Amino acid sequence: MTQLKEFTMSSARPLPVLLLADISGSMASDGKIQSLNHAMREMISTFAQEDDLRAEIHVGVVTFGGAQAKQHLAIGPAKQVTWSDLPASGSTPMGSAFRLATQIVEDRALIPSRAYRPTVVLLSDGQPTDEWKASLDTLLKSERGGKAFRMALAVGADADENVLKAFLNDPEARVFRADEARQIRQFFRLVTMSVTSRSRSQNPNAAPPTAAAGAKLPADEGWDL
Amino acid sequence: MLRALGASVRGPAHTAEGLANQDAWSARVGARGALAVVCDGMGSKPHARLGAISAVAAARSAFGHWVRASNGRPEDLARLTEVLWRLRLGETPPEQAATTCLLGALRPDGSGAALQLGDGLIGVLRPDNSFTVLTPERTTFGSLSVGLGVRHGLTDWGLHTVTPLPPGGALILASDGVADDLQPKRWADFVTWLVSDVACDPAPVRRLQRELRAWPVPHHRDDKTVVVLWNTPDQ
Numbered sequence: 045m046t047q048l049k050e051f052t053m054s055s056a057r058p059l060p061v062l063l064l065a066d067i068s069g070s071m072a073s074d075g076k077i078q079s080l081n082h083a084m085r086e087m088i089s090t091f092a093q094e095d096d097l098r099a100e101i102h103v104g105v106v107t108f109g110g111a112q113a114k115q116h117l118a119i120g121p122a123k124q125v126t127w128s129d130l131p132a133s134g135s136t137p138m139g140s141a142f143r144l145a146t147q148i149v150e151d152r153a154l155i156p157s158r159a160y161r162p163t164v165v166l167l168s169d170g171q172p173t174d175e176w177k178a179s180l181d182t183l184l185k186s187e188r189g190g191k192a193f194r195m196a197l198a199v200g201a202d203a204d205e206n207v208l209k210a211f212l213n214d215p216e217a218r219v220f221r222a223d224e225a226r227q228i229r230q231f232f233r234l235v236t237m238s239v240t241s242r243s244r245s246q247n248p249n250a251a252p253p254t255a256a257a258g259a260k261l262p263a264d265e266g267w268d269l
Numbered sequence: 270m271l272r273a274l275g276a277s278v279r280g281p282a283h284t285a286e287g288l289a290n291q292d293a294w295s296a297r298v299g300a301r302g303a304l305a306v307v308c309d310g311m312g313s314k315p316h317a318r319l320g321a322i323s324a325v326a327a328a329r330s331a332f333g334h335w336v337r338a339s340n341g342r343p344e345d346l347a348r349l350t351e352v353l354w355r356l357r358l359g360e361t362p363p364e365q366a367a368t369t370c371l372l373g374a375l376r377p378d379g380s381g382a383a384l385q386l387g388d389g390l391i392g393v394l395r396p397d398n399s400f401t402v403l404t405p406e407r408t409t410f411g412s413l414s415v416g417l418g419v420r421h422g423l424t425d426w427g428l429h430t431v432t433p434l435p436p437g438g439a440l441i442l443a444s445d446g447v448a449d450d451l452q453p454k455r456w457a458d459f460v461t462w463l464v465s466d467v468a469c470d471p472a473p474v475r476r477l478q479r480e481l482r483a484w485p486v487p488h489h490r491d492d493k494t495v496v497v498l499w500n501t502p503d504q
Contacts, residue, residue, distance in 0.1 A: 047466070049485040051459040052450050056488035057411060098282065098490045157407040158449040187408050249410065 053158075059099035059243050060119055060155050060162035061091075061235070062148060062192075064141045065130065066199070067109035070170050072132035076199055079225035080167070081129040083232035090236050091122035099160055099243045106144050110134030113141035119154050138168065138207065139176035146183045149192060160248040164192045165235055166211050167228070169199035176207065184213050195238070197222055197231045271303045271375060271434075274468045275496030276477035280446055282490035283312075292444050292494040293321035293368075295329060302381065304332045305373040305496040307389060309444040310366070311416060320358070320366030324417055327353035328372050336376060343382035343428035346374055350384075354417050367418030373440045379433035379500055383440065386426050387416040390448030392456055394499075396437030400457035403429045404448075411449050439464055439499035446491030450484070463497045 063084070071077045084105070091101040104119030107130055116130060145164060148154055155162060183189040196208040197220045208219045222228045242248045273296035283290060291310035297303065308324040310317030331349035335341040350370065358366055369387030383391045383403050388411070391403040405427055415421045434440060441460050443451075451459055463477070470476040481493045 046480055046483050046485060047462060048480055048483070051452060051455040051462065052484070052486050053452060054486075056486065057449065098488060100488060155410075157409070158411045161410050188410065191409050 055121070056100035057098075058102045058121075058156065058159040059239065059248055060102045060104065060159055061239055062119060062145060062162055062164045063103070063105045064138075064145055064164065064166045065105060065107050065116075066136055066138070066168035066170065067107045067130050067132045068136040068170055069109070069133050070202065071109070071199070074200070075225040076169060076228065077130060077132040079228040083229040084130075085127050086229065087232045087236045088122050088125050088127055091239070092125070094240055094243065098245070098248055101239060101243060102159075104148060104154075106141050106148070108137045108141040110137070112137050113144045115144065115148070119148060135173040136168065136170045137174045138172035139174040139179040142176060142179035142183045146179070146186050146189055149183075149189045150186055155188070160242070162192045163195065163235070163239055163242075164189075165195045165197070166208060167197045167199060167231075168208065169203050171202070171204040172207060177210075180210060195235060196220065197228070199228060270501050271298045271377075271379065271498060272468070272501055273298050273303060273305060273496065273498050274463065274473050274477065275305065275494070276474050276481060277444075277492065277494035278478055278481040280490050280492040283492060289318055290492045291317045291321060292446070292492040293318070293325045294494045294496055295325045296496045296498065297329070298498070300377070301336050302377050303373075303375045303498050304329060305440065305442050305498050307371040307442040307444050307494050307496055309369040309387070309389060309414075309446070309492070309494070311368060311414065311419075314365050314367045314418070316361050316366035317368060319361060320363075320368035320418055323357040323366065324350070324354050324368050324370045327357055328370065332372075332374050335374065341382075343384055343430060344423060344426070346372065346382055347384050347386070347423065347426045347428060351417065363418040365418070367416050369414055369416045369444070371442045371444075373431070373442055373496075373498055375431065375434065375440070375498060379435070379438070381431045383429040383431050384426055386421065387414040387419075388445035388448070390441065390443045390445075390451070390456075391427070391429075392441050392460070393431065393434070394439040394441070394457055394460040396435055398457050398461070400460070402456070403427060411445065414445070434498075434500045436500050436502040439497055442496045444492065444494040446489070446493040447481070447495050450486040450489060460497060463495070464499050468497075
């Protein structure tokens with residue numbers, strides 16, 4: 045047997061996906077939090093079952109609801125994730141979530157430098173209740189945070205689309221909308237498709253087509269949110 | 270006495286897609302010194318393979334001029350390589366032939382230069398088993414490489430003067446397909462294994478190719494190239 049195994053990594057190059065999820069009190073209405081939990085389970089399960097990939101998909105979840113953001117799920121291989129449902133309560137400390145996201149993305153112990161560019165997904169149904177601009181600026185200007193792919197979902201009519209657009213920081217990128225709870229699931233299918241297509245591609249660091257504003261999603265799949 | 274060993278194998282991704290190996294390499298030891306080159310053509314570019322092969326050829330030509338000059342600095346070798354690479358490309362737009370470029374250039378006394386533009390690994394193993402990484406620490410993520418054909422300046426090159434390699438010393442160059450999958454704590458052991466085990470095989474290049482093809486990291490996909498130059502202790 046080759047001795048190389050002694051010198052090499054035992055795991056594949058990670059492709060990290062970090063979700064910043066709004067779990068403020070308003071997410072408890074209209075089945076939104078249930079839909080989010082269902083969608084997360086489905087996405088993690090799909091990632092865990094993928095085996096024809098160039099990378100190992102890692103998933104982490106930061107939640108913001110209440111006094112400050114929390115790491116609900118430490119970033120790690122999707123295959124090892126045991127999902128516990130998110131509750132919904134409190135205010136919307138999105139700035140705190142951006143600060144925690146910056147810490148995670150910049151931490152080379154959590155996301156090693158051999159990893160592919162991470163995807164950071166922001167989902168919110170309301171307006172930030174803390175100071176968020178400076179925190180977002182820090183995330184976007186950080187060495188690694190600025191290189192992450194970003195996707196955003198505005199849930200319901202009260203979501204602050206301008207904040208989500210600022211998060212995307214790309215005039216060509218599109219804020220997706222979910223007017224009904226079931227569309228949260230559709231959005232997560234889109235995230236899943238985007239991540240797995242990157243992971244199967246020759247260059248997982250290339251921008252996925254779904255990141256563009258004009259991206260055409262197959263209507264019969266119900267992707268168009 | 271300086272010796273060299275190197276090999277490159279196509280990664281599973283290119284094999285599956287029916288594409289050729291996009292890495293190119295060279296390792297030569299002669300009366301005028303030794304040169305090791307590893308170039309990793311950026312797979313997303315249509316002429317990446319041509320870019321990598323041209324960069325190796327350019328480095329070899331550049332070394333021929335550089336090693337004759339007693340005052341040649343690492344940046345001189347980088348500049349020469351850049352110009353010769355563009356000339357070799359002819360009408361092919363450089364941005365369509367982007368490639369990383371790693372060079373180890375040693376004079377007969379073992380001193381010389383190590384140059385790096387883009388991803389990969391260059392390191393020096395000393396006889397006391399200490400390993401010095403010449404590659405700057407990556408601040409972002411894998412495969413976001415600068416290279417020939419990608420907008421850059423001389424400051425993007427890693428430029429190092431190599432003090433004479435004593436007997437038992439070694440200089441390693443590896444493309445990111447190898448470098449990113451090695452445990453940093455085992456770099457020295459990896460080089461020692463190449464020099465004291467693989468290089469002693471009756472058919473060392475074939476052995477190294479076989480080892481690289483049997484790469485044990487799950488889901489590995491990249492082409493893999495490694496070259497080592499070393500100074501053998503007197504027998």
